[in-house]
Amino acid sequence: MAPPTGPRKGSAPSGARNPRNSATNGGKATTRSGVAKRRGAGAVRTDRDGDLDMDGPTGTNGSSRGGRRGNNHSAQSGQASRPPPRSAATSSRGPRPTAKAQQIIQRALNGGPGGMSSRITSARDRRAPATMTLVVEGLMSSKAASNEGGGLKELLTFLERKAQTVGQTARHIRIKKSHIKGDFVYITSTKEDAEEILKVNGFAFAGTTLRISQSADTTPVGGSDALSSTLSSNALEIKQHLRGVLSMRYDVNAKLLNLSALGEDPALAQRGFFNGESTPEKLFRTLMAICEQLFKTPQAKRDAVVSISLSGNNVDDVLQIMSLTDTFPDLVNLDLSQNQFKDIKGLQKWRHRLRNCQTLLLNDNPIEVMDPSYKEELTSWFPKLLNLSGVQVRTAEQVAAEEAATRPTPIPQSGADFRDINGVGENFITEFIQMYDAGRNSLAAKYYDDQSTFSIAVNSRSPHAPDLHPPTWGAYIKFSRNHTKITHTSARQQRLFTGTHLIQGVWQQLPPTRHPDLPTQLDKYIIDCHPVHGLADPTGQNPIGVDGIIITIHGEFEDQEPDTMKTAKRSFSRTFVLGPGVPGRNPIRVISDLLSLKVYNLLPASVSAPASQPSxxxxxxxxxxxxxxxxxxxxxxxxxxxxxxxxxxxxxxxxxxxxxxxxxxxxxxxxx
Structure with a gap:
């Protein structure tokens, strides 16, 4: 550390007292203010506000090293030594403020609307861009919901990437805050970015369709309690006001929601919905968000609202009212007359929507003059459209005929086809069902070898009776090789079990089963058996392969759910490929065994009943x-x-x- 420096030329160090000055004061040192400080055995020196003066001399004779250097220098220059006034520049620590000064500073920092804290907050708020809160629906029903974190990270990444692509903007779209609340995800971003994110509404994400709208509650995510409560109360008041507007514009008898000429509505204008930054598009999205809360299910929407009128709203592109098709996708009648649609491009976004629309009115729009051929195009877009701008474009019979033409023709069912070879198929099925219920290890050891394969596939969403409560699948799902769910090659390979020991290990972990008795309850099964050629010869002697049979059996069984210990009934389909066995072992071996499980459902009556066999x-x-x-x-x-x-x-x-x-x-x- 550098040594302390001496005083300026011709001056004593700050706070030093010359013995001669002390003598002229009656032999007692004085200070500018405060209690006198002892020198050696004298009084303690204090500074202006009463604290100990840490800059005073420390020598026993009442002078510091710097003071001595100053006195010697003054004597050499022939100038009288006089202590200069104390200043912050000549001391190691500046003077501390008085208690009154501290109070003034504290009030300036924290107190009142004119304080520094409020001024800094106001300046920060002015610099911060305006934000908007959006609500996203669809994450809970997507495949990403099973990911770590509920799929929120994947959803946010998808929204930012797609919003930048759809909006064709060079800047990066950024979501500032997000949180999951029930079935919805609330996100907050700048207004510019939020407008781009809204364009992603209706996009497919992880097997579901996203529905994005502006949140009616403008509370920012993570806001303070006081601010949140204030904004929530304001949002609640706005929400109640808009509900009142909707109630006045809803005709319960006609099931009509009249949203025409919203800009001329005195209740909305008085509330200031068309002033400042508010736009008709935002108002419309908010109205649709309230409708989503009023009608909880798709059926409730279909029952309550059949027709909607949006005439006279100065709309020139359906993108401005896109949320209508999300909230009411099954709308039957829609009035878009007296708007500003100029060409077919303004309606392009609805090409694959409103599939049940029967009446569409576009009267008094510029498109009638600028694009007279629009009717043919729109007729092909909406398959059930009957009336377009007051002109009949289809009949109900034509719609029914077109629908019938699109439905696939069912494959004719001719009953089971059992073409056995020397009773091999019949003997195998009879023994297999009995041994699978009673002794699986022995069954695997008899019919399976090191090249045999076994796999299981669970279909938990198969059709079933409406009053049937589906069972749980926890004991089976970890082995399931359903290719619609398991899409990675490595996972598919891991769930294909090859060899007797692996198959026995899997079978031991599956719940015990009880199948209906095949000889006495044949009506509970459908069994097909066909010869198959070209199977690999286990001896390697026949290069063109050997003959075998393929057996498919559909039926049911009961097992016990490990979690609930309840008896559950399931439907199954099982396909075997049988071929000649390895020399020295059983003459018949299972080459492939595929078990498919689904929710219990009755077999078709037309094929389950035993058919009369010809002689x-x-x-x-x-x-x-x-x-x-x-x-x-x-x-x-x-x-x-x-x-x-x-x-x-x-x-x-x-x-x-x-x-x-x-x-x-x-x-x-x-x-x-």
Whole structure:
């Protein structure tokens, strides 16, 4: 640390007292004010406001080192030594303010509207850009809701990115604050950014459609309690006022919401909704947000509001009233007359919306003169539109015919098709169902080997009876390989279990089951069995593959939910691919086993009832006729071929192709 410096030339150090000056004062040192400070054994020195003076001399003779240097220098220069006035510049610490001065400073910092604190806050508020709070609906029903943090981070990133893209703005869109409240996400950003985020309304996010509107409650997220309560009360008052406006404009008998000429409404004008920064677009979004709160469900909206009039609102683009289609997507009648639509582009955003609209009025709009062909275009946009600007463009019969043409034709159901090979399929199914309920480890050891695969897929949203409460899926969902849910290749591979030991391990973790008895309750099953060719030969001797069968069984079973310990009934479908076993083991092995589970539902009555089977001789005659058609052999040789193949039609075709070159010409001649 640098040594202390001495006083200026010709002056004593601040606070020093010359012994000669002390003598002239009667041998007693004096100060400018306060209690005298002892020197050596004398009085204690204080500063102006009574504190101890830390800058006074510290020597026993009453002078400091600097003072001595000052006296010597003064003696050399021949000038009289006189102590200069104390100043902040010549002391290591400036004088402290008095108590009164501290009170004045404190009031200036904190007190009153004119204080420094309020002035700083006001200046900061003037510099800060105006903010807007938006409410976003759809996160809870999206796939992202199961992510860590509820998917909020993914949603905010999506909104910022899409808003910048849709708005084609060079600046970065930024959401300042956000929080989840119930089924809604409240976000706060600058007004400029919020206007761009509103354009993302209706976009698809993680399997759901987002609905974005301006929040009726203008309380900023994270505001102070006093400010929040003030803004909440103001927002509540505005909300109640707008509810009153809606009630006056709603005709309950006609189910009509009349929102025409909002700018001429005296109740809205008196409240100042069209003054300052408020715009008709913001007012309309707020009205739609209130309607969302009034009608909680889509059915409530359909029952309450059938028609809406927006005539005379100076609208030139449906983007300004986009929230209408979000709040009332099933609207039947809409009046847009006496607005400013000039061309079809002003209506482009509604091309895939309002699919149930039957009446659309665009009278007294510039589009009638500037784009007379707009009617054909709009008719193709709205499939149920009957009346466009007072002109009938379709009939109800035409709408019904067009709807019927778009519905897919159902696949005809002809009942179960069971084509077994030497009873292999029947024996396997009968034994499998019994052993799966009673001894799964033994079942896996008998029919599965190191190359066998097993997978399970859960469909928790399958159709079912309305009065049926769906069971829980916790015991199955962790193994589910449903490809609509599991989309990553690594996850799909991990949930495909290969080999006897892995399959046994999975089966042990699945709840115990009880299937209906197959021989006595065959009506509770639908079973298909078909031959299949080209399966891999486990011995490696046949390069073109070996024959097997594929079995699909639909049915039901009961199990016990691990969480609730209640008995649950589920529907299932199970598909097996069976082939020859490895030498030295069971002659039949399971190559592939796919189990699909869904909510219990009755089997179709038309296919579940056992159909009357034709007699054995009739079946043989049908097979002879079919073989004649496919091989051109006569009936005699066709019967002989089927008899050699033990009346297995597919095997008879294989035998014919192998022996065709050896057959005599008479095999293809018509029998007399």
């Amino acid at each position: 054995e001789e009739v079946q043989k005659q049908q097979m002879i006729i079919e073989l004649c058609k496919q091989t051109s052999m006569n009936a005699e040789y066709s019967r002989l071929c089927l008899d050699v193949a033990n009346w297995n039609f597919d095997q008879a075709l294989v035998t014919f192709n192998e022996k065709r070159a050896q057959l005599p010409a008479e095999a293809f001649a018509t029998a007399p």
